Each structure stands twice: as C-alpha cells, then as structure tokens.
Amino acid sequence: MTTAFDPIDLSGTPLANRIVMAPMTRSRAGAGRVPTVLTAEYYAQRASAGLIITEGIQPSPAGQGYPDTPGLHSAEQTAAWRRVTDAVHAAGGRIFAQLMHAGRIGHPDLLADQPGGLHPVAPSAVAAEGQVYTAEGPKDFVTPRELTDAEVRETIADFVAAARNAVAAGFDGVELHGANGYLIHQFLAPGTNRRTDAWGGSVENRVRFAVEVVTAVAAEIGPERTGLRISPGNGYNDIDEPEPEEAYTALVTALEPLGLAYLHVLESSPATRELTLALRKLFSGTLVLNPATEGPTSAEDLALVENGTADLVAFGALFLANPDLPARLRANGPYNTPDTATFYGGDHRGYTDYPALAVR
Template sequence: MSQLFSPVRLGAYDLPNRVVMAPMTRSRSPGGAPNALNAEYYAQRAGAGLIVTEGTSPAPEGMGYPWIPGLYAPEHVAGWRLVADAVHARGGRVFVQLMHTGRVAHESLIGGRPPVAPSDLPLPGEMFTGTGMAPYSQPRALTAEEIPGVIATYGRAATLAAEAGLDGVEVHGANGYLPSQFLAPNVNTRSDAWGGSIEKRARFLLEATDAAVAAIGPGRVGVRLSPGGTFNDIQDPDAAGTLAHVATELAKRNLAYLHVMDTNPGWDVAGVARRHYPGTLILAGGYDRARAEADLAAGRADLIGFGTPFIANPDLPERLRRDAPLATPDKTTFYGGDARGYTDYPTLAA
C-alpha cells in the first residue's frame, strides 16, 4: 500500500497525496515579479500535493540574490496571481516561501546599502551578482528598534500572498538566511533581547511566524528549518537543542506544518523533530520513492519534500506512482536563464 498517494490534511487544506515540491530558487523573475514563464513552470508541477515556491523576499532588503521574486509591491502581487491561477487551474495548491536573505547578499542588488543581519559579521566567500562574482557585502547589525519592522514584513507578505490567491506561506527558517542567521550563535553575537540564549535567538523566527499567522491564520502558515545545516556558514554546537526548542514553540501555534530539511548532520534530525512536534511534519533531503514510502510507513513524517527530482520531472508524482524512471536535471540551468532547463523537461509519454 502506497502511503505517498494517500490523502492528508495539511492545515486548512486536504491534499490528494503526500508529495511536496520543495522550495527551489530558480532566479528567473528579473525585476522581482513572477512572470508567465514562472506560472507555466509551477503549473506543470501542480500534481504535487503541495508546491512550495522558491524563496521570495518580503522586503527590498531581502532580495540578496539576482532575479529572485519579491512579495512586497503591487507588481509582485500581480505576478504571483499568475502563478496561483495557473496552479489552481491544474488542481494544485501553492504556498510561497518567504525568504529574507539577510547577510547572504550583494549590496548592488539591494539599493547599494549594506545588507542587514543580526550582527556585523560578513559571510565569507563570493556570490554571483548577476554580472560577475563578488564577495558577499559587509552587513550591518539591525538595531533592536528596527527588528519589529522587519518582522512586520512577514505579516504584510502573508497578506499580499492571500491577496494574490496563493494558498499560504512558508517562513524560511533554514539554510542561513535571516531567521536562520538569528538562530545561529556564530552569526548572531547580540547580547540584547534577540541574541544569547536559545530563547532569544529563536525570537525572530517565532515572531516572524506569528506575524504571518496573525495575517492569514495558522492553517495557512508553515515553517522550514535545516537543523544542523552548515550552508551559508552556519555553526550551531547544539543544533539538536535548537531544534527541540524551536519545534516545541512552533507546536504551540497549530501551524499547517513544520518542514524539516535533513542535511545528515550525524544525529537523528527526523526523530528529534517528531518528538517535539506532534503536528504535520514534512521531511526533505535526498529522498527517492523507496525511502519516502519507508519513512511514511514508519511514521517518521507525514509528507515528503522532493527538490531536485522535480526540476527535470514536472510529472514527478505520476512517475513515483508508476515507479517510472526519473530524468536527470541539467545543473547548468538551475539558476537564471529562460525556458531551457526550466519548462522544457517533458512529461512521460502518455
């Protein structure tokens, strides 16, 4: 008996299957508003029980990568309406992932001003700015007075998501972006109410989540975490303790789901998440059909997120259902560009 293709309740929604399209930045929204090509891409993948879109900034300061979408201006709402309508026309459901890049940014992409972060510690290394490679820009530490304003952008973006007809939002608390920067003791060296103890480091993520919940209700809000992940130079010597605290706090909020990326840090991420989060749990990271079915059958997760496999297989759920072979994506077209490597992957021959 397939678990992947059994229905499931997720917050305010009934989903026909447990295959989640994991959020993936594709950098194909020049100007920040989703366009017709983006809408076609998501519509092709509407067979997923739930689509979580690419990371989308709730504020101009969070647009740290080239050609990513935003959700804070009227043209963004119009663009996201194209996506929502196209996915709904194919019978799907779509949550937009709210990603404020924080210090993972180049200032040329955010109005020439320094990126904002919990502390003024730059991210080592270089990034693609749209024209070439450059070091990540020197960030400035947010003042305690301005943090509530940044948190409020999550609430506004959630309101705009609903206005665009999107089904909900996922707060991106993973992978070293702004809320994850606050969680990490090596990036957040503050000694005020927003740094220090785990309770204080978690405050930004929890209040951003609360802002989204206040705007559109808990059944339309999910949160993503990457416990133990080291992407974007995150170091947390007590990542399991951080997960336990954050999951426990999130569990009080009756959210649509918690989405946990398991980056294999050497401890049982899924087990800790399950123990501290009795609600709907999505696991993601390196899944194939067999492992997905096994984890669902064992009760380790309620839904499974698939990232890379969705790039080259727009009809991934159907292929999983039939146990059909999967196409391999072209990594050179992951970020930026046009329809090539984006909307031109074929579905299975009927």
C-alpha cells in the first residue's frame, strides 16, 4: 500500500514523500517586494516536505493584491528568490513558486508606489464585496478596470516571464494560481467574467485564459515543471460559481494533453469531493489534494493517499506552525498551535520561531 511517507517521482523531480506545504500568504516581503533572509529561513525550516509551494508571488506589478507580498518580475526579486531556493535545496527540499495575479482583489493604495498609476484589473468591471487591508487600514474593494484583448495577452506574457524568472531563481517548477477568486479564477467564473468576446461568455471562452496561461508557461519552462491550482465552486473573494462541473471538466480536458507536473485541487467543502474524483479520472497526471477538513484530521488526510484519492496531500496552517510536519504526522503529533495574530506581516514571531520536535 502506498502511503504519504513514500517517495514519488513528480515528472522527473524526485520527492522524498507525498506531503505538500500548501501556499500561504505571509506578507513579509521587504522593500521592492523582495523576499528576505527570514523568508529563506522560513522555507528551509520546512524542507522536509516532499514539496513546498510558496506563498503567492505576483508575476507583474499590477498583480499585487495584498501588502508586502513578493514578486518575480524584477532582477532584484529573482536574485533574492535564489537565496531561498538555495537554502531549501541545501536542506534537501524541493520548492515550486506559486504565481498569483490577484486581479480585482486588491486596492490602488497597494500599487501607489508603482509607475504608471496602476489600478486593479479583471476580466470585467465587477467589484468584489468585502475589504482588503492597506497601510491605512481596511478599505473596500474597488471596481476593477476591464482588461482589453491586448492586455489579456500581455498578462499571459507576464506569467511566462515570471515563470522564466522562477527557473532562473532555482525553483524546481511553478504553480499557476487558478483558485480562491484571483485573476485566473475570475476568468473561469461567470459572476466575474461577463465578457462577450473570445475570453468570456461560453464555457469554452471562460476557460480559455486559464488554458492559454498554462499552455504558454509549459511551453516556456516545460510541462514537467508546471502545475495548476484550482478550487471549483469556491466562493472565496466573492466568486459566484454555482455550477462548476461543466467549466472544470472542460478545463481539465483541455489541459490533459500537456503532460503537466500536477493538478492541485483545493476543496472548498466536503461536498466538492465528488467533483474532485471526477476530475481525477480526467487527469492522468499527478493529483495534489488540499482537502476540505475541519479540525485535527491529519490521519484522515494522509489516508487520501493510501486509498488512491490523491497522489499527494497538502497541508496549510498545520505546516505554518509545525516546520517539521512530516515527522509529527508520522508520530501522530504533538502539534504546535498556529498563532493567527501573526499570520500576516511582522517579524520572526509566528514565522520562524515555531519549535521543531526535540531530537532524542
């Protein structure tokens, strides 16, 4: 029987186990949206994961959605990420960069220091309900500017350039963030994509942006180094996606021939498991599952590998608070409790000071 502690070959990248550190925003980048020395320490501490997927990294200045998130669109950022990947590799780990364009989720105040008077963009000029944190406190989301056809193509090119930078920075691959209500997800969902051109309307047109981004990145750095994260039916960030089956079936069917490194499914609720299983049948490659669980259910999550539901299983907050999570999972605990007050922003507290198990 295959277990989560067994190694796996991820399209040519050997992983020591099937336990994945899920991407988690930490908002601790330095000046110039550059990862810091602490960032390198944070990820290196968690190198016992089979695979680390970084926090969301914006592929362009306009892609930023939260304060102090890092980028991969400048030479300075690329060089700083090399320090992170070197530290992870030195500790025996593997790491993919998650490329995340926030789209309409953001605020002009977060982009005010960027040249050109940037404003959040989206498939359509539909504002999200809710607020985002800025240096001046929470502010309502604004109505985004609708991307022109030319700008859609430029945005695809931005993802490609950032993927190229990721490889230059030493990442083992990239994950394209098509989940949680960010730009790729905004194109997929009918509530945020009200276009009537080739990028919207029909299911085929709504999945087109995701397909073209993934295809272009795979052509640039290789499909074996390219993954995609999706969250079908997830209403996070005011996404309206009441009947996701048709769109995600079409999306996965279109991507299947590419031979991607993996498909990463984030379940928004236990009710989406049926769709997860249907997509698994359509996708012949590696499936990473971030299951919808409540409470300390790590044993149940690990069983998803044993029963064949997934090839790898991803953990979020549990990995944030437990740098040596694979060892703790094997021992069935104990687990450090995540400090929610230090999730976003700040210094080493709640970032690199969670203790590992004592070595006996």
